[in-house]
Amino acid sequence: MTVLRLAAATPDALLDRLDREDARTAPVGAGPTRIAVADPTDDRLALARRVVAGRKAWRGRRDLWFAPDPVPGPVAFLFPGLEADFAPQVDDVAAWLGQAAPDLDTSTLGRHGAAVIAVGRLLDAALRKLRITPVAVAGHSVGEWTAMITGGLFAPADFEAMLAATDLDALRVPGxxxxxxxxxxxxxxxxxxxxxxxxxxxxxxxxxxxxxxxxxxxxxxxxxxxxxxxxxxxxxxxSGFHTPMLAPYLDQFRRTGVPSLPLHPPSVPVWSATTARPFPGDPAAARELCIRHLVEPVRFRQLVTALRATGIRSFVQMGSGQLASLVSDTLRGVDHLAVAANSDRGPGMAQLRRAAAALWVDGADPDFTAFDAPVEVAAPVRDPLADAAARHPALAELPLLMREIEEAVQAVLAAADPGAGTVSVSTTDMPWLADHCFVRQRPGWPDETDLRPVVPATTILHHMAEAAVRPGTVAVGVDDLRLHRWLVAAPATEVRVETRALGPDRVAVRLGEYAEGTVLLAPAYPAGPAPWTPSPDEHPPAITAERLYFERWMFHGPRYRGVSRTIGVGAASARAEITVPEAPGALLDNVGQVIGVWLAEWHPARSIAFPSGLRRVRFHGPQPAPGTTVACDLRITSADERRLTADAQVVVGGRTVITVEGWTDLRFDSDAQTSAIHRFPETSTLSTRHDAGWWHTADRWPTLASREFFLRKYLAAAERADYDRVPPRERRDWLVGRFAAKDAVRGALWDRGFGPLFPAEIRISDGADGLLGVEGAHGLVIPPLTVAVAAEGGVGVALVAEAEDRPAVALARVGPDGRAAAVAKAVAAIGPNSDTEVVPVDGPDRHEYAVAWTRARHTQRETAP
Amino acid sequence: MSTIQPQTMAPTRDAVLDDLRGMLAMVLDQYGADVVELSEITEDTLFHDDLGLESIDLVAVGALLAERYGEHVNLAAHLAELDLDEVIGMRIGLLVDFVVARTGH
The missing domain is CATH 3.30.70.250 (Malonyl-CoA ACP transacylase, ACP-binding)
Incomplete structure (x- = not known):
C-alpha cells in the first residue's frame, strides 16, 4: 500500500498540487496544510480535492486525512483491553522491528490478556521507531497495564516474570x-x-x-x-474485572500480581482510567490504585475528556479493536484525531503507515525513512548434527549422544589437567567499562588511560565463575574471592585465567596477579534461605536513587547504574531496589553500591570505599535477567575507619537468589574536600586559597593506595610519567606541590570567568629555569600564566601570576626555634621583598607554617619546587 | 442539523435509501466533514469500509431510524441477530432491507 502525502502553504496551494498530473508522484513538499491519501485512486483523489476545497479537517474516513492548518497536537497512546474481536495483524510489524511475533493465543482469559499486552508493546516499539512519542499513555482495562509498562512504571522484565507466575484465569468471578x-x-x-x-x-x-x-x-x-x-x-x-464482585479474588493478586511489582518513576505520564488522572507519584497510592483498577469501573469516557482538556488532540489506538471509535464518540464535535496503529483488517505495516500519515497531517513529524530501513534479523543458528538427525531418522539420537560424549570428555580433561586461558581486558572487549571509570574527565577526553576504566570486582567474579563452570554444572557460589590489584582496562591487557580442580565440585581460579578465588559447582542451584525481614530501625534514606548518581556518590556511568530506588537505611542496614543492568557482574556491583548508600547516609564526608574481598557468595538460581527489578537487603556486620564488612541478600519475587557473606570494602581516607574532588573534580579543589591569593594543600592520603587514588584525579598520562621519574622519597612533596599548582591555576582561570576545569586539563611541567610551565591540555586554551610552588613535609603552596611576573613562594615549618625563625627561613629562600604570614595548615599533624610570597618582578631565583 | 419527520406511510425502497442518505450525512457530519456527496451513497456502499463508520455509529443510525419510522423499526434487535462481522461489514442495502421489512404491510 502506498500513502500519498502532500503539504503546501495554504489549501489553495494544496489544491493546485492535487490538480497536477503528477500529483501521485510529486515530492511531499512543505507547509502546514497537509493531506494524506492511502492508495490514491482516481476516486480518492477526487474526494481529496473536494475535502481540501471544503477546508475542514477530515480525519480518516475513506483512508484520507486532511488538516487545513494544524497546530502540532500532542499525542497520547491508548492501549486496548480485551475486546470481542481480536485478530491484530502484527507479524509484518514484528519482522520490521526484528522482533519475534507475539503469541496471539486467546484460548484463556490470561493468554488473551498477555496477547493484548504483547501487541500493545510491539506497536509502542513500532511508533517509537517512527519517532512518534506520546506525552501521555493510558489504557482501557488490561491495556492500563500495557500503559504502565510502556510508560516506565514497571520494568518489562518484572512484568513478564509476574505474568509468567500469575494465573490470570484464577482472577475470574464465576458466572x-x-x-x-x-x-x-x-x-x-x-x-x-x-x-x-x-x-x-x-x-x-x-x-x-x-x-x-x-x-x-x-x-x-x-x-x-x-x-x-x-x-x-x-x-x-x-471475568468480573472492574466490579466489586472481583474483590474476594484479589488476595493472591495483591501479593504476587501487578500491585507487588516494583514501581519506577514513569518516563511518560501514565494516566489511570479509574481516576482519569495521572498515576500518583507515591508508590503506596499507586499500588492501591492498581487494586482499585480491578474493582472500580473503567472510566474511559472521563479519561479521554480529561486528556483532551490537557491539550492532547491526537489519540493512537495501540492495537486492533474499537478504542478509537470510543474516543471519537466521546469527543464528538471536539477537534481531535483518533487513529488505530493496527487493524484486524489488512496488513500491519499498511495500518502503521496510515497512522503515521494521519499524525503527520495533524502536525507530527514521524520519521518516514524508518519504513524503508533494512530489517536486522538474527540468522538462525544451525546445528549440523540436528540437521543430519532430521534428514535421517535413524540418527535421531546422534546429537544427544554426541553431547554426552563431549561432556564426558570435557569432564575427564577438566579433572586431569589444570586449565588455562586468557581474557582480553579493554574498553573494546568490554565496552561497558567506559561506565566504570575511577576518574572523571572532560567529555570527549581523548586519553583513555586518564579515565582509569577498572574491571569491577564483581565482573571479575563473574568471569571466574564462567571459567570454572563445567558441562552439566552451574556455578553455585564463590568462596574467598580476594582482589589483589586493580584490573585496569586502559591500556588494553591480556590476563591469564588459570583453573585448578580442587575436587569434583570446587575449582580454584586465578586471574593473573589481580584476583583469586574458589568457584563451587553443582548440578543445580540449591534453594535459597528465606528473605530477611527489614531491619526495624530503618528510615527512608536521604539519598534517593536519582541523587546517588546525579550527586555522584557513586562514580558509575549508566551501564552500571542499577540502584533504582533506595528504600531504607538503619544503623547497620540498607535496602534498595536494583534494576539489573546489562553489564556482566553489574548486579553484584550494585549490591556494593548499596554499601555506598549506607556510607552516604552515615558518613557523607568519608564515603569512598572499594571492595577488597568477598568471603562467600551463593547463587540460588540463574542470574536475574537484565531489566529485572530485584530487592537488595544489606547488613553491615562491622565497620571501622579502615574497613567495612557486610552481608547481603538479593531477592526476586520473594525468593532469595543471591546471598553474600563477608563482603569487605576498604575505606579511603577522605574528608569533605577530598570527597568533593572525588565526586566533582571539575569544580572542586584539594587546596585552599589564602586571602593573599596563594593556595595550599596538605597530604591527607597516608596509604599508597589512597595517594594513587588522588594522583589519578589530578595527573594526566604525561604528568604521571613525570611522577614516576621523581625519586620515591621526594614524591610525596612533589605531588602536593602539583596539586597546589593545579588548583592555583584553576582558581586564577575561574577568576577570569572559565567554567568547570578538570585538574588534568591543566598541564604543569618543569620549566627550563626552575619555573613551572603552565599549559592547557587536549584543546584547552588558557592565557599565559606562571606558577611558583614550594612543598615541605607533605604541605604544598602555590602562587599564580601573569607570565611576565616572577612569582615566588616559600614555606618553613614552625619548629622549636619559634615563628620568627621560621619566617626568616622562608624569607631567606625567596628574597627580602616578600610578604609573610604564619598559618596553621591542615596537615597530617596540623603544624604551623611560615609562608613567604612575592609576585614582584625581580631577578632572584626562587626555590625550585 | 434538521429534524427528521415521523412517517406513517410504508416507504418505498428508494425513499428509504434517500432517508438513510440523510441520516448518514448527519452521522458523518459529526466527524467534521460535510463533503460526502449524498448521491455517492448507494445500496452497495459499505458502512465501515466506504463511509469509515464504526459499529458505535450504528447507535446513532438506529436512533434516527426509530425517530423516523417508529420504535418498531428496532435496529438494536435486528443487529442482535447478526454476527459482529456482519455488523462491521454492513452494506447500506441491508439497512434498506431491514427498514422495508419492518415497515412493509
Whole structure:
C-alpha cells in the first residue's frame, strides 16, 4: 500500500498540487496544510480535492486525512483491553522491528490478556521507531497495564516474570457476564437499577456503557434495552474485572500480581482510567490504585475528556479493536484525531503507515525513512548434527549422544589437567567499562588511560565463575574471592585465567596477579534461605536513587547504574531496589553500591570505599535477567575507619537468589574536600586559597593506595610519567606541590570567568629555569600564566601570576626555634621583598607554617619546587 | 442539523435509501466533514469500509431510524441477530432491507 502525502502553504496551494498530473508522484513538499491519501485512486483523489476545497479537517474516513492548518497536537497512546474481536495483524510489524511475533493465543482469559499486552508493546516499539512519542499513555482495562509498562512504571522484565507466575484465569468471578450497551451511562444505570447484582463496569464513551453481573439478570437487562432500541452485545468472555464482585479474588493478586511489582518513576505520564488522572507519584497510592483498577469501573469516557482538556488532540489506538471509535464518540464535535496503529483488517505495516500519515497531517513529524530501513534479523543458528538427525531418522539420537560424549570428555580433561586461558581486558572487549571509570574527565577526553576504566570486582567474579563452570554444572557460589590489584582496562591487557580442580565440585581460579578465588559447582542451584525481614530501625534514606548518581556518590556511568530506588537505611542496614543492568557482574556491583548508600547516609564526608574481598557468595538460581527489578537487603556486620564488612541478600519475587557473606570494602581516607574532588573534580579543589591569593594543600592520603587514588584525579598520562621519574622519597612533596599548582591555576582561570576545569586539563611541567610551565591540555586554551610552588613535609603552596611576573613562594615549618625563625627561613629562600604570614595548615599533624610570597618582578631565583 | 419527520406511510425502497442518505450525512457530519456527496451513497456502499463508520455509529443510525419510522423499526434487535462481522461489514442495502421489512404491510 502506498500513502500519498502532500503539504503546501495554504489549501489553495494544496489544491493546485492535487490538480497536477503528477500529483501521485510529486515530492511531499512543505507547509502546514497537509493531506494524506492511502492508495490514491482516481476516486480518492477526487474526494481529496473536494475535502481540501471544503477546508475542514477530515480525519480518516475513506483512508484520507486532511488538516487545513494544524497546530502540532500532542499525542497520547491508548492501549486496548480485551475486546470481542481480536485478530491484530502484527507479524509484518514484528519482522520490521526484528522482533519475534507475539503469541496471539486467546484460548484463556490470561493468554488473551498477555496477547493484548504483547501487541500493545510491539506497536509502542513500532511508533517509537517512527519517532512518534506520546506525552501521555493510558489504557482501557488490561491495556492500563500495557500503559504502565510502556510508560516506565514497571520494568518489562518484572512484568513478564509476574505474568509468567500469575494465573490470570484464577482472577475470574464465576458466572458473570459483560454486556456492551449502546447507550449513555445514565440510561444504563436506569436500566440496571431494579436488577440486583448488575453493575456498571465500563463507562466507555458517550454512547457506550458496559454492565456486568450474573448471566441471567444481564440477559434480562439486554432484552429490556434491546426492546427499547438500544444496541447490545454480550461479550464472549467472562471475568468480573472492574466490579466489586472481583474483590474476594484479589488476595493472591495483591501479593504476587501487578500491585507487588516494583514501581519506577514513569518516563511518560501514565494516566489511570479509574481516576482519569495521572498515576500518583507515591508508590503506596499507586499500588492501591492498581487494586482499585480491578474493582472500580473503567472510566474511559472521563479519561479521554480529561486528556483532551490537557491539550492532547491526537489519540493512537495501540492495537486492533474499537478504542478509537470510543474516543471519537466521546469527543464528538471536539477537534481531535483518533487513529488505530493496527487493524484486524489488512496488513500491519499498511495500518502503521496510515497512522503515521494521519499524525503527520495533524502536525507530527514521524520519521518516514524508518519504513524503508533494512530489517536486522538474527540468522538462525544451525546445528549440523540436528540437521543430519532430521534428514535421517535413524540418527535421531546422534546429537544427544554426541553431547554426552563431549561432556564426558570435557569432564575427564577438566579433572586431569589444570586449565588455562586468557581474557582480553579493554574498553573494546568490554565496552561497558567506559561506565566504570575511577576518574572523571572532560567529555570527549581523548586519553583513555586518564579515565582509569577498572574491571569491577564483581565482573571479575563473574568471569571466574564462567571459567570454572563445567558441562552439566552451574556455578553455585564463590568462596574467598580476594582482589589483589586493580584490573585496569586502559591500556588494553591480556590476563591469564588459570583453573585448578580442587575436587569434583570446587575449582580454584586465578586471574593473573589481580584476583583469586574458589568457584563451587553443582548440578543445580540449591534453594535459597528465606528473605530477611527489614531491619526495624530503618528510615527512608536521604539519598534517593536519582541523587546517588546525579550527586555522584557513586562514580558509575549508566551501564552500571542499577540502584533504582533506595528504600531504607538503619544503623547497620540498607535496602534498595536494583534494576539489573546489562553489564556482566553489574548486579553484584550494585549490591556494593548499596554499601555506598549506607556510607552516604552515615558518613557523607568519608564515603569512598572499594571492595577488597568477598568471603562467600551463593547463587540460588540463574542470574536475574537484565531489566529485572530485584530487592537488595544489606547488613553491615562491622565497620571501622579502615574497613567495612557486610552481608547481603538479593531477592526476586520473594525468593532469595543471591546471598553474600563477608563482603569487605576498604575505606579511603577522605574528608569533605577530598570527597568533593572525588565526586566533582571539575569544580572542586584539594587546596585552599589564602586571602593573599596563594593556595595550599596538605597530604591527607597516608596509604599508597589512597595517594594513587588522588594522583589519578589530578595527573594526566604525561604528568604521571613525570611522577614516576621523581625519586620515591621526594614524591610525596612533589605531588602536593602539583596539586597546589593545579588548583592555583584553576582558581586564577575561574577568576577570569572559565567554567568547570578538570585538574588534568591543566598541564604543569618543569620549566627550563626552575619555573613551572603552565599549559592547557587536549584543546584547552588558557592565557599565559606562571606558577611558583614550594612543598615541605607533605604541605604544598602555590602562587599564580601573569607570565611576565616572577612569582615566588616559600614555606618553613614552625619548629622549636619559634615563628620568627621560621619566617626568616622562608624569607631567606625567596628574597627580602616578600610578604609573610604564619598559618596553621591542615596537615597530617596540623603544624604551623611560615609562608613567604612575592609576585614582584625581580631577578632572584626562587626555590625550585 | 434538521429534524427528521415521523412517517406513517410504508416507504418505498428508494425513499428509504434517500432517508438513510440523510441520516448518514448527519452521522458523518459529526466527524467534521460535510463533503460526502449524498448521491455517492448507494445500496452497495459499505458502512465501515466506504463511509469509515464504526459499529458505535450504528447507535446513532438506529436512533434516527426509530425517530423516523417508529420504535418498531428496532435496529438494536435486528443487529442482535447478526454476527459482529456482519455488523462491521454492513452494506447500506441491508439497512434498506431491514427498514422495508419492518415497515412493509
Amino acid at each position: 458473570v457476564e459483560f454486556a456492551v450497551l449502546g447507550c449513555p451511562v445514565e440510561r444504563a444505570r436506569e436500566a440496571i437499577a431494579p436488577v440486583p447484582d448488575v453493575v456498571v463496569s465500563h463507562e466507555n464513551s458517550t454512547n457506550q456503557t458496559v454492565v456486568c453481573g450474573p448471566a441471567e439478570p444481564v440477559g434480562d437487562v439486554v432484552a429490556l434495552l434491546r426492546a427499547k432500541n438500544v444496541i447490545c452485545q454480550v461479550m464472549p468472555f467472562r
